[in-house]
Amino acid sequence: MEQNLIYFDYAATTPVRPEAADALAEALRRFGNPSSRYACGREAARRVKEDRESVAQAMGCAPAELYFTSCGTESDNWAIRRGVEVNHRKGKHIVTTAVEHAAVLETCKDLERQGYEVTYLKPDRAGRVTVGQLTAALRPDTALVSMMLVNNETGVILPVGECVKAVKACDPAILFHCDGVQGFLKTPDPLARLGADLVAISGHKIGAPKGIGALYIKKGVRLRPLLTGGGQEEGLRSGTEATAQIAAFAAAVRANAADPGRLERAAAIKEYTLTRLKAALPGLEVISAGDAPHICAVTLPGYKSEVVVRVLGDQGVCVASGSACHRGKPSHVFAAMSLPKPWLDGALRLSFSPDSTREEADGLVRALKGAADSLFTTLS
Secondary structure (H helix, E strand, O other): OOOOOEEOEOOOOOOOOHHHHHHHHHHHOOOOOOOOOOHHHHHHHHHHHHHHHHHHHHHOOOHHHEEEEOOHHHHHHHHHHHHHHHOOOOOOEEEEEOOOOHHHHHHHHHHHHOOOEEEEEOOOOOOOOOHHHHHHHOOOOEEEEEOOOEOOOOOOEOOHHHHHHHHHHHOOOOEEEEEOOOOOOOOOOOHHHHOOOEEEEEOOOOOOOOOOEEEEEOOOOOOOOOOOOOOOOOOOOOOOOOHHHHHHHHHHHHHHHOOOOHHHHHHHHHHHHHHHHHHHOOOOEEEEOOOOOOEEEEEOOOOOHHHHHHHHHHOOEEOEOOOHHHOOOOOHHHHHOOOOHHHHHOEEEEEOOOOOOHHHHHHHHHHHHHHHHHOOOOOO
């Protein structure tokens, strides 16, 4: 982390953990291709096997059910595109939520252009979607349901486990995909225990470098590859294994698992920050305190969040106005929640690490109060 940087955007990405950086550097010095049959290739394959076991243990699944990818977006695309293909005889209907990550929503929009019909479940004012909403949307031709576990802008935990049970009770043939990127190692239970058929995760949200993710595919679910070629990952995800990134991913997983108090520390600093913000800025409103320990959303009605983010950034204070993948566009998540326009305009996402400090939180409060005092409001 840069000196004097106050960083509260851990939902966008996290610093690479020292354990992951060390594993990455060590693996980069071992250049063997895991598909090669000579000694250094066999050693590379052995290490990938061990790393897969580490990530699978954290997921609560068998190593044979875990496939390494380049990122969460690839995992989501693979699950959804090939999932509906598996169920093409059932029909061309998909159910998802209006608050999913762009990796899911843009994939669904692309499938709509190919003739699929998508039902987007609208959240309530708190950003929640219910089991009843989902079951009411199911149809005889529903091929796939996609629902994230932790919303990346509000921190709301969606009832994925309950929804899986309800969907399977209605029709066991419907595939259930979960974007678990913000929930992996940020919620108490291993994600495979949700019961979903397909779960996507990403490394750079937990202290691994960018460029590595994974897809859990429940035993018995048969997807075609999204990428074809040399037949790596049991023929389901071709491309020479990214041995260094995989090693770093596994090291980050092990480091998180060795710190059982991490979720409580993240939740405590989030609560402290919200308390201080509400005391220092009477006009500030909490959009969502977040169920997950590391994400919440607030708003300064009448201010423009992009301006506030830029002013804070100039002072070395990093927060977000929504998902990093929006690239400055208005948040579809906050819009789906039907917030008043002034709330939408001033919305900010804050996200935390177990290592975030009260001193950093106090620095954020001072900077945000200074920005609010110096900027003119633009009430709509």
